[in-house]
Amino acid sequence: MIAMLSASQLADRLARDAEAVCRHYLSAGHRAGNYWIVGDVANSKGKSLYVHLSGPRAGRWTDAATSQYGDLLDLVRETCGLVDFRDVADEVRRFLSLPHPASSRRGDAHTDPPVDRPAGERARRLFRMTKPLGRSLADSYLRQRGILRAAQHQALRFHPSCFYRDLVTRRTLSYPALIAAVTDPSGAITGVHRTWLDPGGDGKAKVNDPRRALGGLLGNAVRFRFPGNAPVPVIVAGEGLESILSLAHVMPGMPMAAALTANHLSAFRLPHGCQRLYIAADADAAGRHGIEGLSRRAQALGILPLVLTPELGDFNEDLRRLGPDRLTVHLRAQLAPEDAQAFLPT
Numbered sequence: 631m632i633a634m635l636s637a638s639q640l641a642d643r644l645a646r647d648a649e650a651v652c653r654h655y656l657s658a659g660h661r662a663g664n665y666w667i668v669g670d671v672a673n674s675k676g677k678s679l680y681v682h683l684s685g686p687r688a689g690r691w692t693d694a695a696t697s698q699y700g701d702l703l704d705l706v707r708e709t710c711g712l713v714d715f716r717d718v719a720d721e722v723r724r725f726l727s728l729p730h731p732a733s734s735r736r737g738d739a740h741t742d743p744p745v746d747r748p749a750g751e752r753a754r755r756l757f758r759m760t761k762p763l764g765r766s767l768a769d770s771y772l773r774q775r776g777i778l779r780a781a782q783h784q785a786l787r788f789h790p791s792c793f794y795r796d797l798v799t800r801r802t803l804s805y806p807a808l809i810a811a812v813t814d815p816s817g818a819i820t821g822v823h824r825t826w827l828d829p830g831g832d833g834k835a836k837v838n839d840p841r842r843a844l845g846g847l848l849g850n851a852v853r854f855r856f857p858g859n860a861p862v863p864v865i866v867a868g869e870g871l872e873s874i875l876s877l878a879h880v881m882p883g884m885p886m887a888a889a890l891t892a893n894h895l896s897a898f899r900l901p902h903g904c905q906r907l908y909i910a911a912d913a914d915a916a917g918r919h920g921i922e923g924l925s926r927r928a929q930a931l932g933i934l935p936l937v938l939t940p941e942l943g944d945f946n947e948d949l950r951r952l953g954p955d956r957l958t959v960h961l962r963a964q965l966a967p968e969d970a971q972a973f974l975p976t
Contacts, residue, residue, distance in 0.1 A: 637703060637715065640722050644702035645689030651702050652681050654725065655709045671698065671708035672761065672790050681705070710804050711759060711792040713752040720802055753812070753822040753845030760787035760809050768808035771827050771834075776949040777875045779882070785811045785852050794826055794837060805835040810852045810871055812845060812890070815899055816859075821845020823852060823871060823890055843890055849899040851887035854878050861903025864969055866938070867924065868910030868945075869895045869917050876949040877910060877938075880958045881973045889920075896923030900933060906966065907935045912944045938964050 644651050652659060652666035658675045659668025664683050669676025670693060678695040681702075682688050689702040698708075706725070707718045763769045764781035766788035772780040780786055792807035805826040812821035823843045826835035834840040852871060855878070856862060866886045868874045874888040889895035896919065900907065907928045909921050925935040940948045941960055948957045962970045 637719070640719060640726075641689065641701045641703045643726055644706075644722060648681060648683045648689045648702065651689075651705070651725070652683070655706060656681070670696070671705065673709060708759065709791060711756065711789050711807075713755055713793075717793060717795070717802065724802070749845045750820050754819050756789070756792075756844070757787065757809060757811055757819055757822055760789045763788050763808075766790075767806045767827055767829075767831060768825075770831060771808060771825075772872075772875065774833070775872055775876075775946055776954075777872065777879055777946075779879065780875060782882075783854050783875075783878075785813070785854060787811070789824075792824060792826065794835070796837070798838070803837075805829065805837070810888075812843070812847055812850050813853050814846075814850045815901060817853075817856070819845075820850050821847050825871070847890060847894045849894075849897050851889045851894070851898055854886045854888075855883060856885050856887075856901070862901035863903055863905045864908070864973075865901060865904055865906075866908040866910055867895065867898055867900075869912070869920060870944060870946075873910055873912070873940075873945040876945040876957070877961075879949060880954050880961065880975070884969075884973045892917040892920030895920035896927075898924060900928060900931065904928075904931075904933050906969070907933050908965070908969075909935060909937050910945060911937050911939050936964070936966070 649661065649666065656666060656668045656673050658673045659666050664685065666681040666683055667677045668679050670679050679691060679693040681691040691705055692699040703718055703722065706721055710721055712718045712721060763786045768788040769781050787809045789807045789809050791804040794803045794805055806829055807827060808825040810823040811819050812823060814820050821844055824841065826837060826840045828835050851867070862885050864884065866874070866877055866884055867889060869889055869892055871888045871890065874886050878886050887898060889898045895917065909924055911917065911921055921937060928935040938961065942948050942951060948960070958974055962974055965974065
């Protein structure tokens with residue numbers, strides 16, 4: 631049956647219409663003789679990547695700048711930011727207008743077994759597919775939130791076309807996304823946090839849940855300004871990515887960690903050599919148990935926990951509505967004098 635095509639058969643079907651595939655997924659490129667020329671798999675303008683459009687190598691492509699190569703299945707995977715084969719196959723069937731296969735019997739010789747890679751591996755692969763944040767839609771999004779120097783943080787990247795699955799309808803879409811690396815105490819990436827963005831620049835994407843995490847979050851966090859393997863005597867830890875980035879905007883030298891949820895904040899592994907822990911709180915009570923849990927663990931380790939509170943709903947709202955100068959004054963009254971002198975502008 632046509633719906634039960636294997637990976638090689640799907641690739642062959644795409645190769646028959648290689649130019650149509652390129653026009654759809656690499657619309658920034660153009661035809662030149664028997665090749666489709668474009669900048670890269672992210673559909674940038676340029677002439678580094680070329681796709682054979684006909685002949686025995688139809689559908690094969692190579693990026694001369696990065697040495698990447700593959701068939702049109704690989705191209706769909708890269709341009710859409712997909713990871714698992716089942717998602718690639720769904721996207722290809724959608725493009726070819728093929729029906730989706732029903733659940734097959736185990737051992738069916740006409741199907742490829744789904745590849746269920748560990749979430750951490752999928753997260754690392756997605757992060758490798760991202761671009762620098764500077765001058766991207768994600769950088770513009772954060773600037774609209776008052777966070778002006780986010781491109782300095784290596785943990786933040788941009789994906790121009792990140793795969794999104796609607797958990798209710800199971801429909802698959804692609805949106806540009808802000809990607810944040812979740813790391814363990816050694817700096818190894820264990821997961822990613824994705825914020826899908828509106829392609830027109832109007833904030834977050836208009837979907838039910840524009841923020842999702844992938845991979846291992848427990849004990850880990852998105853980290854900013856961590857000094858490698860050196861001791862970290864003072865740190866700010868909090869839940870929300872944008873709240874922590876707002877604090878980093880006015881305290882650019884302070885090590886900070888965004889645990890992303892209240893439960894993960896409670897479980898955050900404190901760094902070696904920590905003496906004082908500032909916990910960034912929101913004005914509501916939603917994350918109170920995370921703050922209380924982390925405070926208890928810090929005290930058990932002999933670390934002094936201190937809670938930082940915003941004037942409004944959260945620190946990003948303070949930054950946007952009250953401005954960085956007033957946020958600085960508000961924080962100065964809450965920090966230990968030596969930390970205010972070391973990390974806040976005079």
